[in-house]
Amino acid sequence: MKNNLLIIGASGHGKVVADIAFKMNKWNSIAFLDDDQTLYSSMGKSIIGKSSDAKTYINYYDIFVGIGNNTIREKLQEELEALGASIPILIHPNAVIGDQVELESGTVVMAGAIINCCTKIGKGCIINTGTTIDHDNSIGDYAHISPGAHLAGTVKVGQRSWLGIGSIVSNNVKITSGCKVGAGAVVVKDITEAGTYVGVPVRRVKK
Numbered sequence: 001m002k003n004n005l006l007i008i009g010a011s012g013h014g015k016v017v018a019d020i021a022f023k024m025n026k027w028n029s030i031a032f033l034d035d036d037q038t039l040y041s042s043m044g045k046s047i048i049g050k051s052s053d054a055k056t057y058i059n060y061y062d063i064f065v066g067i068g069n070n071t072i073r074e075k076l077q078e079e080l081e082a083l084g085a086s087i088p089i090l091i092h093p094n095a096v097i098g099d100q101v102e103l104e105s106g107t108v109v110m111a112g113a114i115i116n117c118c119t120k121i122g123k124g125c126i127i128n129t130g131t132t133i134d135h136d137n138s139i140g141d142y143a144h145i146s147p148g149a150h151l152a153g154t155v156k157v158g159q160r161s162w163l164g165i166g167s168i169v170s171n172n173v174k175i176t177s178g179c180k181v182g183a184g185a186v187v188v189k190d191i192t193e194a195g196t197y198v199g200v201p202v203r204r205v206k207k
């Protein structure tokens with residue numbers, strides 16, 4: 001761990017990430033990188049370069065990718081890992097994390113989220129505001145569980161899948177990689193093919 005934190009992405013998601021990092025009170029300073037060169041600060045914190053500048057900071061900063069798009073977040077985090085960057089896990093002080101929960105680098109757990117015991121969360125995941133993820137879940141790398149989603153026990157979510165705001169997944173259901181599950185959707189059976197799924201219960205609307 002380094003004394004300073006650099007967040008790639010200074011817009012909506014990056015700002016929430018910065019707020020959480022600030023509340024964790026672990027870093028002497030927090031700054032951003034962002035590709036919008038018209039911006040100089042965000043959340044009162046300086047923007048000190050573009051995303052491609054990250055390599056010049058790896059000796060002095062922990063680096064966290066604060067970008068909501070799962071594919072872009074994966075690409076940037078994999079590049080940082082290849083450079084040997086120190087990539088933290090961010091957990092809001094008002095999140096509840098159960099016993100024997102495993103979280104990997106680059107994952108953020110936001111305010112009000114509850115992750116129950118024996119769940120594994122991969123790299124670069126977003127566990128967004130007020131989600132509940134119950135016991136024995138497995139959440140793949142670079143997945144995003146949007147605000148207010150509820151996952152029952154022993155749910156499996158594949159890599160890069162995005163569960164929309166307020167979605168619900170019944171116990172023992174597996175959702176394969178590369179899925180989008182719409183806002184308010186209810187998943188009661190396994191989803192075995194990638195695609196976009198909406199409704200109650202879900203149906204596939206796009207491949």
Ligand SMILES: CC(=O)SCCNC(=O)CCNC(=O)[C@H](O)C(C)(C)COP(=O)(O)OP(=O)(O)OC[C@H]1O[C@@H](n2cnc3c(N)ncnc32)[C@H](O)[C@@H]1OP(=O)(O)O
Nearest residue numbers: 146147163164165180181182183184185196197198199205
């Ligand atoms: C802090 C944050 O902000 S985190 C981000 C939280 N944001 C979310 O959770 C957004 C979730 N996104 C959605 O629900 C989107 O609508 C998606 C991803 C499911 C689909 O988006 P798109 O690929 O653009 O699909 P599109 O809008 O063309 O919709 C396809 C069809 O599904 C329907 N549809 C889309 N979303 C939903 C939904 N949530 N529930 C029911 N039907 C839906 C559309 O009406 C459309 O139907 P039609 O073909 O009969 O007109």
